[in-house]
Amino acid sequence: MTTMLEVTDVTAGACCTPLQREPLSAEEAEQLAATMKALADPTRLRLLSIVAASDGSEACVCDLIEPVGLSQPTVSHHLKVLTAAGFLTRSKRGTWAYFRLVPGALDRVSQVLTAS
């Protein structure tokens, strides 16, 4: 059985105006800030980088607990925030949940920040 969490795709909203090209509207700034908040945590950044570096950009939650040295509920909370922000998708296989990087999601944020 595969269960997908609902994804609030705030990264899609971050795709629009490159920050250094023209002033962001209030609405764009709100969307981008929400995306940045999901990234503004050291544990979430490490989890994202571990998932990204895993085979097929996918990792079992069971393999994410030890590297960050936190409890499973805490790790699951951070993964839920990253999923809600559109950076990860979640699927369940047997006992464990697997998290996969959403292709292009981090690149869309990157493109908003760059001048080139």
Add this chain to the structure above:
Amino acid sequence: MTTMLEVTDVTAGACCTPLQREPLSAEEAEQLAATMKALADPTRLRLLSIVAASDGSEACVCDLIEPVGLSQPTVSHHLKVLTAAGFLTRSKRGTWAYFRLVPGALDRVSQVLTAS
């Protein structure tokens, strides 16, 4: 007279490991999260984009208050956070403070996020 605020250059620390290439160390993740926190606010994102879009990527604080619709102390606080994070430099000329985008600072963050 020109007065420069001390700059805590956390963006320099964000320059190193591209997030999608290999797992971030705990220290890299702490530095990058601090940088992201400075960007995780809609007013700060708007201020950055207004400064970036101004002539010479520089703007007087007197021209930043009306566009964001907040008080001068609030705007000054947000500009201080962006300066401490290494995104802006501050110089004082006469009555007013001027803020200038640090070349490459946003691009360094962008490069940490992108896969390409």
